[in-house]
Amino acid sequence: FGGSGQVGTTLKKRFHLNRDVQIVERQEADFSRLQTIEKLVNEVKPTHIINAAAYTSVDQAELEEDLAYQVNATAVSVLASCAKKYGALLVHYSTDYVFDGLEKRPYKEEDETNPATVYGKSKLKGEAYIQSTGCRFVILRTSWVISAIGKNFIKTILKHALNKDKLKVVNDQIGAVTSAELIGQVTEDLIKRDAVTQVDSGIYHLCSSGKGSWFDVAVYAIKRASEKGISLRCSASNVEPVSSDEYPTRAKRPSNSRLNTEKLQRIITNPIPTWKKCVDGTIDELIIKDFLK
Incomplete structure (x- = not known):
């Protein structure tokens, strides 16, 4: 479900040759029509259900609370009940926004949740619904998703760098950008593993390794795009770090979005790459798509 989003598009590429996999677009299964x-x-x-559909507009969710809960919680409960009915494994994606971001270290799966936004609260409710059904499930909490499609930070910052001489970027929110490609890879790994030996149900944290602020990510992305031959008006040295207070948003972002991935790393095949590798891969995809012109 959710075959046209960032993660869904990556999953389509990975599973498109498998005739046993059905990709579901919104017009086939509208989460506002259960x-x-x-x-x-x-x-x-x-035998397996992957839910990549979600209401992800963090600020708009503050104005569309009912719709956010419908998509991120109520519809998810229907999927979970269906998974229980057929004994299927439900793979569902959640978010770092279930935490308030006040912790000083990377969050572990068992840490207390305390979402500060409608988006985070609706995603947490979806998690609770899944667990209450007794279905087999893997909930992958992730953060700062980037890819060559859809709306995300890397695409936005590089577009601005193409057209502006100077940029200001927030430097007091810390996390790790995570490529949709990495999420797709881990999902495929878990599905294949489950076909052999059932994966233990639970919540797992999935994000790239390392940490950085949005400012750090912007500087690195602009530097790497320039090194790869992209002509940008704004150089990395012309990116100015600023406080998030200078860019107020309707929904407050967590100041700490770091997730501890040790639990997941114990059951997946490949090591988790750094956030810089995720950025590199995304820039390469954007170049192939001629996005950076």
């Missing part, structure tokens, strides 16, 4: 979800799952009778 009966379409149940009808489709009953027709397919899946």
